[in-house]
Structures are given as structure tokens and as C-alpha cells.
Amino acid sequence: MTAPESQGHDIIVIGASAGGVEAVREVAARLSPDLPAAVFVVVHSSPSSRGLLAKLLDRAGPLPASVAEDGAAVAxxxxxxxxxxQHLLLRAGHIHLSRGPRENGARPAVNPLFRTAASSYxxxxxxxxxxxxxxxxxxxLLAIADAGGVTVVQDPEDALYPGMPSSAVTQVPVDHVAPLAAIPALxxxxxxxxxxVPAAPSPVSTAEAEDGLDWLSHRRPPGxxxxxxxxxxxxxxxxxxxxELLEFGCLVGHRFSPETLAAxxxxxxxxxxxxSLRALEERVRMAERLVENARERGTxxxxxxxxxxxxxxxxxxxxQMRELMEASSRVRDGEAAD
Known part of the structure; x- marks a missing residue:
């Protein structure tokens, strides 16, 4: 049913990336069949993905799951x-889908869903x-915390890929840190x-929350x-x-957190x-062929x-270019391991 004005926490937004399909499926499998809340899920995916997550969640648990539709009521x-x-965004009373600029290299991304949920609810x-x-x-998640919402993070030590949970725990005043198995009951x-007590209204406008950055219309730099x-x-x-939270954005609207920008x-x-290496290798082959041609012609x-x-x-x-590429890969692999 359409979500009425609630006295409780009736908007649940869930974000995940690597390992997220199984994690979200485990959560969905153990939610209450009469849950008085609407649940919204973003898991990073390829643009060419077949979009099977909704079917997996629909089969996994008691709640019906479907791909979000633009303009659909928040139910x-x-x-x-x-x-x-497509970014999954929330407005007051309904869902909005957007092909807006990618955030953290992803569309859909987690931050736009969380930010618009905080702004609207x-x-x-x-x-x-x-x-x-x-x-x-x-x-x-920080936007949700600032709006007075409840923040929940999977225990990084319990996560298959701890990067997102670790970042959230480090930079956000998180209310609950729990292993995955305990999150559905929570x-x-x-x-x-x-x-x-209701929090003070967010200073972020609906447009800014929805599009990430409303800089072009203001014709001013964002920072x-x-x-x-x-x-x-x-x-x-x-x-x-x-x-203390730092992000980076361009005037087009692409937006990055520090770790994602570095990657x-x-x-x-x-x-x-x-x-550049391919161009150099082609130059080598061309030079070698010219040498052969010079010798063949008796130049x-x-x-x-x-x-x-x-x-x-x-x-x-x-x-030298190959060595530089190998060094760059080693640095990137070392950062990923850290």
C-alpha cells in the first residue's frame, strides 16, 4: 500500500557493491512479511546487466520485489x-529514475538514493x-544521519568486501554496526x-539532493x-x-569520494x-620495417x-613505458590490499 505519514522509520534504503547480491538476498529473506516500511535497494551493476536482482529478492523472501519504476508510489x-x-531517487510520495551523471563511477550509485531519501523523508x-x-x-549515510535518520552498517570484519562498511564506520556517526546475519532482525x-524529536530540516534542496549537484543552474563553482x-x-x-567529509565534483555533475576518485x-x-605504449610499439615496428626496406633497396x-x-x-x-605501467599496477594493487 502507499506509504502514509508514519510515526516510525518506514523508509529503508540499502546500498552495496561487491558481494552485495548475496548480502541483500540474505537480508530480504528474513524481513518481516508484514513489514510496515518501503525498502529500496541499490547494488552497483554494469549498464549491460540483465537486472536479475529484483527476481532473486522476490524469490528469496516474503516481500514482493520488483525493478523500480519512474513515478511509482512509495509503497x-x-x-x-x-x-x-539508472539512479534510483526518492521524492515525497514517489520514485524517480534518472540517467544523470554517474557518481563514484556508478549508475545506479548508492549516494544519490541515500541523499534523496534524507532530503524527502x-x-x-x-x-x-x-x-x-x-x-x-x-x-x-552522513546525509541520513544529519537528517535524523537511523544508520546501520554491516560489521566490516563480517563483510566479504569491507571497503564501504569501513569507510562508513570511520566517517559517519553510525547508530548500529552488526554482522549481516543480525541486520534483518534489527x-x-x-x-x-x-x-x-524531529531533526532540523536539511539545508540541501530537493534538486541538489536529486541531481547530486545543482551548480549549473546557479552558475557558480561548488567549492x-x-x-x-x-x-x-x-x-x-x-x-x-x-x-570533515570530503567529496569532489565537476560542473557536469560527476561526483567522487576520495577513494573512488583515486581508483x-x-x-x-x-x-x-x-x-601511449601501443603507439610506441607501432613506432618500433614501423622503424624496424624501414630498416629492412633500406637494406633491401641497398640504401x-x-x-x-x-x-x-x-x-x-x-x-x-x-x-620504460611498460615498467611504468607495471609500477602503476603494483601501487593500485597495494592500495586495494590495504
Whole structure:
């Protein structure tokens, strides 16, 4: 049924990434069949994903689950799952889907769902961060906390991929940290608890929460220039601070948390190095072919020798480029291990 004004916490938003399908399925399997709340789920997925998560959740537990539809009512007793390549956003009373700029390299991303839930429903929201790499979900969970909602994080030591839970626990005043097995019962209890004193209204407008950044319409930069470039569009990035929490965004609307930005920058560097290496290897092959051609035609030894030196220089530069790529990969692998 359509969600009425509630005295309890009747909006549950769940975010996960790597390992998230199994984690969310375990939660869905043990939710109460008469849960007086609407549940919204974002798990990072590929744009070409078949979008089977809703069917898995529908089969897993007592609550019906379906892919979220634009304009659909926010209904108690249902699980709404983000569709591939679309942000799942909440407005007062209904769902909104968006093909807006990717956040933390993902669409759907966790932060837009959490942020819009906080903006539209305030202290009625329960935000849940489950397993995943890097730190999507942290800024959104902080928005929920600031709006007076309840924050729940899977114990990082219990998570298959602890990055997202660890980031949330470190940077957000989390209300509950629990192993995955305990989260369904915790949610069943929290939705029945009355809310406390309402929090002050969020200073974030609906448009800013929905689109991530409402900078273009204001024609003003969102914060301090960072001196960095957006991995998505190569535009300048600006620093945005919410208390101690730091994010980066460009004027297009791409938005990054620090860990995700570092990972995206490393991937972008590796891609560009690969392009440069391919060009160098082609130059080596061309120089070698010119040497062969010079010898076949009986060209002056001076010209042949010059071609040979060009090929050797190109080979040395290509070898150095390979070493640089290997070093970059080792740094990235070391950061992932940390």
C-alpha cells in the first residue's frame, strides 16, 4: 500500500557493491512479511546487466520485489530495486529514475538514493550500508544521519568486501554496526520504534539532493578548485566539504569520494599509458620495417644506421613505458590490499 505519514522509520534504503547480491538476498529473506516500511535497494551493476536482482529478492523472501519504476508510489511492504544504468531517487510520495551523471563511477550509485531519501523523508529513513569496495554510500549515510535518520552498517570484519562498511564506520556517526546475519532482525525492530524529536530540516534542496549537484543552474563553482581533473569528462574538479567529509565534483555533475576518485584516476592513467605504449610499439615496428626496406633497396648505410638507431630508441622508451605501467599496477594493487 502507499506509504502514509508514519510515526516510525518506514523508509529503508540499502546500498552495496561487491558481494552485495548475496548480502541483500540474505537480508530480504528474513524481513518481516508484514513489514510496515518501503525498502529500496541499490547494488552497483554494469549498464549491460540483465537486472536479475529484483527476481532473486522476490524469490528469496516474503516481500514482493520488483525493478523500480519512474513515478511509482512509495509503497509499504515492497522492495524496489534500482534498474541497471539508472539512479534510483526518492521524492515525497514517489520514485524517480534518472540517467544523470554517474557518481563514484556508478549508475545506479548508492549516494544519490541515500541523499534523496534524507532530503524527502528526513528522520523516517533507515540507511543500511553492506559489503562493497571503496567508499560509495558514506556521504549518503552522513546525509541520513544529519537528517535524523537511523544508520546501520554491516560489521566490516563480517563483510566479504569491507571497503564501504569501513569507510562508513570511520566517517559517519553510525547508530548500529552488526554482522549481516543480525541486520534483518534489527530492521524488523527499528521500523516499529517511534521516532524521536524531529531533526532540523536539511539545508540541501530537493534538486541538489536529486541531481547530486545543482551548480549549473546557479552558475557558480561548488567549492574550492582542487587542481584535479574529472576522470569521467576531464573537466576541473572542485572540493566539496560536509563537515570533515570530503567529496569532489565537476560542473557536469560527476561526483567522487576520495577513494573512488583515486581508483578512477589510477584506471584512467593505466588506460592512457596503454594507448601511449601501443603507439610506441607501432613506432618500433614501423622503424624496424624501414630498416629492412633500406637494406633491401641497398640504401646508403648511413640512412639504414639512422633508421636502426630510431628503432632502438623507440624500443627503450617502450620498455620504460611498460615498467611504468607495471609500477602503476603494483601501487593500485597495494592500495586495494590495504
Amino acid at each position: 509499504h511492504g515492497r522492495i524496489h530495486v534500482a534498474a541497471p544504468d 528526513g528522520d523516517r529513513v533507515i540507511g543500511v550500508v553492506l559489503t562493497g569496495n571503496l567508499d560509495d554510500g558514506t556521504a549518503g 530492521l524488523n525492530r527499528l521500523v516499529l520504534e517511534p521516532r524521536g 574550492h578548485a582542487s587542481g584535479l581533473s574529472c576522470p569521467e569528462c576531464d573537466g576541473p574538479l572542485w572540493e566539496i566539504r560536509n563537515g 578512477a584516476a589510477a584506471a584512467s592513467l593505466e588506460e592512457r599509458l596503454s594507448v 646508403s648505410p648511413i640512412i639504414a644506421d639512422r633508421r636502426l638507431r630510431e628503432a632502438e630508441r623507440a624500443r627503450r622508451v617502450a620498455a
